[in-house]
Amino acid sequence: MTHSDADVLAMLALGDPDVDDADIGHVATCPECRAELERLTRVTRAARENGPVDFELQEPSPRVWESIRDQLTATPPAVSEAAPAAVPAAALTELPVRTPARARRRWPVLAAAAAALVILAGIALVVSFRPGGPEVQAQATLSGLPAWSTSNGQATMERESDGTTVLAVQLDSPAVHSGTSDYREVWLMSSDLTKAISVGLLDGGTGRFTMPPNIAAADYPVIDISQQPLNGDPAHSGDSIVRGTLSATR
Structure with a gap:
């Protein structure tokens, strides 16, 4: 094709x-x-x-890098040059030959393995001490507009552990008809519905959208999901599927 x-x-x-x-x-x-x-x-x-x-990219704790550096720069263990204890001749063919040179060659491999273990341990510490799930700050019940009376949904405004605010939406509505070019879009609206800001396209029935840092949810408390024609016009189509107003959870 x-x-x-x-x-x-x-x-x-x-x-x-x-x-x-x-x-x-x-x-x-x-x-x-x-x-x-x-x-x-x-x-x-x-x-x-x-x-x-x-x-902004987040880097691991300095303690993790220090542990890795210590492992990689540590002095290899000394190899004894003393003569081995006497071994019966009959048993010599059963013993592996290990020379100091071979032991020295094995050290970089052991150091790399130790560094890998330190990295894995650091990741495990980050995961184990990570705070709980996002904090739900507000939520809304989304009700179908007259042309979409059988549709409904839910929306929650959540604050992630890193301070990011996310809008999570769930829509239960008949699918867009096959063969059409329509798509669905999620909007924040002012209380009087005179201002609208798009936060993203809804692919399927659920979606999570990062809120713009300069937008206050109190100024745009209405959540609206619309059906949009594929005509290149970024404005709201006027065909709202569901709509609801966020209410603070505390």
């Missing part, structure tokens, strides 16, 4: 109207191209709404 060119998918994600109908039709029926377009659409929307986001 010939898939749509990457430039065509980028044009669709940017909302460029100068795309052939044949390409639009192919993307609507091709799961691979559709998935790539959704990924590009998320990137485009994030760049427009939030600007670049910096991610």
Whole structure:
């Protein structure tokens, strides 16, 4: 199967109207191209709404690196040059030959194995002392809008141990009709529904979305999941499936 060119998918994600109908039709029926377009659409929307986001890598504790360094720089054990005790001649053929040179060759292997054990031990310590699960700060019951009266869902605002705020949603609703180019999107809305911010596309019935650091949930307490046409327009379609308001859990 010939898939749509990457430039065509980028044009669709940017909302460029100068795309052939044949390409639009192919993307609507091709799961691979559709998935790539959704990924590009998320990137485009994030760049427009939030600007670049910096991610900070976390490194292991200094104690872990110190243990590894100590293992790798430790002095190899001294090899005795003393003559071995006398062994009956008949038993010599049963004993393995071990020379000081061979023992020295084995030391790097033992040091590497020790370093690997230190790393594994450090990982085990990090896991064993990791705090419990995320703290649920607010939750909402999502009810179906009139056109989607049989739909429902749940949403929770959670704070991870690293301080990140995550919106977790679960949607129970009839699937998007096969063969259409529609997709589903999760939004934060103001109480009067005059402002809306997209937090991501919903693939399937559940999803977890990292909240933008400059957005306060108190200013956007309404959770909305919409059905969107694949037309390059990043605005809310007006076709809301479910909606609910977050309430603090404490």
